[in-house]
Amino acid sequence: MIQSFNISKLGYNISCIQQLTDHIKTRITQYEEEPVTYVFKNEFFIDLLFSIFKRVNNTITDQHRMFREATDPVFYVKKKRDEYYSVFQKYCHGATSAAIFGEIICQKLKEPIEQSVYRQTARDLVDEMRSNCPSLNGNRSNLEKHILRRLAEEENFDKYINYIYDPKDHFKSxxxxxxxxxxxDQFSVQLKMNQNxxxxxxxxxxxxxxxxxxxxxxxGNVDVWLKFFTQKLSDVLMFSLKDFSGVKHDDVDDFKLLEDVIRKDLPSITSDISREFSTDSFKIKLDVNNRSDExxxxxLCQCCWVQCPFCGAICTNTLENHDGDHSVTFHRMNGLMGGDYYGTQDLCVEFCTTLVASDVSFLESEKWFKFREYRTAGKVYEEWNITPDESKLPYWKWFVCKFQxxxxxxxxxxIQNEGKIPEEWRKYTFDQAIESLEKKCIL
Structure with a gap:
């Protein structure tokens, strides 16, 4: 959430803290509204705030410093002082216009070079991960398979609940x-940035x-040289003729000297930039939209996130706001969303695909509807196509036994009486659960 504030571009505002506080309070309230057996004390909320603010303090500070350096005139002048002094020295020592203009070009290239390297490194990381990282080298169904495998390996029930109730948030995390x-483990940010x-x-x-x-x-004249130069670099740098507005250069006519100055001074500029390369700077200096994870x-997340009204399974359509019905290859048991048998406290272990083939009814808005006629229950139901069949992913049978x-x-x-777990479900092992994911990549 901190990255969404884009502090490095917009600056820090006290409202950022208020928004973060409200977000944390909202998430706690949402969690308490779920069927849990405990309530968080106010002290917990305060301790949680302090813990989170302590973790994000350096990120906010670094990003606001970047904003000030880019927008504060005092910081800007201090940053440029050495550059201007160097140009002034050369002018006093009788350097030609071409030599001075060459140095100005190198100085103006510094920031575009830095940003280009960070952006390119982020893209390189994305390309490499999409080739080498099994969880990210396919579509969302492949990603979900790896998420479910990781959840099973970690055996963290809270993460399962996050996946079940807020799948998009879990995918992003x-x-x-x-x-x-x-x-x-596998990608040297500093090495890749140096190569770039x-x-x-x-x-x-x-x-x-x-x-x-x-x-x-x-x-041609110097304007022709500069226009050709900026155009040649337009595909790799955010660098144009506008960057030279107000810079006097019309008397430059020694283009060989201009080229030699750039060839001589540019390595020291890139060396200065390279000294600041680190994994931390890579995370901080990139705009949110240019970050590898974003x-x-x-x-991977520009797709449909509508969940089955019975079991919470995610529609597998790859388009948001798509035409036609929502659907999913494998549904889950209703009990995963707290569904129970009417008049009891027994969780339902039936799968949606079995229920819609039955005469069993469900209660919606104080009215009874048969599962086989679920579309008549209203919009959230009529937009789903749930096909009656016996395709039940062993993974979820293993899950309900493991976390009963x-x-x-x-x-x-x-989970008893009508909702009693069938004995054959208890025979599924972890390996068999994972194997069922591997065989049925499309979930």
């Missing part, structure tokens, strides 16, 4: 964790050389 883990800045340096030097050739062959989230006691505590209900 999983992707962010995968990116962080990949950076820690070397490639960029070569492209800039090539552009300078080709610009010199262009004006010599066409008898790129992957945008790619925790489910009963969470919903304050029992």
């Amino acid at each position: 999983f992707i962010r964790d995968e990116v962080s883990q990949y950076i820690r 800045i070397e490639l960029l340096q070569k492209k800039i030097m090539t552009a300078a050389h080709e610009s010199t050739q262009h004006v010599q062959e066409n008898r 790129i992957l989230i945008d790619h 006691n925790v489910l009963e505590t969470f919903y304050e209900k029992k």
Whole structure:
């Protein structure tokens, strides 16, 4: 959530803390409204706030510092002081206009180079993960398979509940964790950034050389040289003629010297940038939309997130607001969403696909509807196509056996009597549950 504030571009505002506080309070309230057997004290809320604010303090501070450096005139002048002084020294020592303009070009390239390297490294990380990371090298169904496998391995019931009740949030968290883990274990951010800045340096030097050739062959002036130079770099840098507004350069006519100055000064500029490269700076200096995790989230999570009104399974359509009915290949038992047998505290272990083939009824808005006629219960139901069949994923049979006691505590209900677990379900092992996911990748 902190990244969504985009503090590095918009600056810090006290409302950020208020929004974060309100978000935390809302999530706690939502959790308390679920069938839990405890209530959080006010002290818990305060302790949680302090813990979260302590964790995000450095991120907020670093991003606001970046905002001030980019927008505060005092910071800007301090940052540019050495650059301006260097130009002034050369002018006093009788340097030619071409030499001075060459140095100005290098100084103006510094920030675009830095941003380009960060953005390119983020894209490289995305490309590598989509090739090498099993959970992210397919579609959302493949991602969900890996999420369910991870949930089974960790045996963390709270994460299961987050997945069941807020699947999109859980998917996003999983992707962010995968990116962080990949950076820690398999991807050297600093090495990749150094490689990218070397490639960029070569492209800039090539552009300078080709610009010199262009004006010599066409008898152009400095404006022609600069226009050709910026156009050659437009696909790799956010760098244009507008960056030279107010910079006097009309007397520059020694283009070979201009090229030589850029060739000589550019390595020191890129060296200064490289010294600041780190995994931490990689996370901080990128705009939210350019972060690797957000790129992957945008790619994998732009799809339908409507959940089955009975079991909470996610529609498998790859388009948001798609035409036609919602559907899912494998439904789950109703009890996962707290569904019970009317008049009892017994959780329902029947799957949707079995119920819609029966004469059993369910209560909706104080009216009874038969499961086989579920579409008549209203909009949320009529938009779903639930096909009667016996396709039941063994994974969920294993899950309800594994977490029976925790489910009963969470919903304050029992899995018994009509909702008694069939004995054959208890024979499923962890390996068989995972194998069923592997065989049925489309969930």
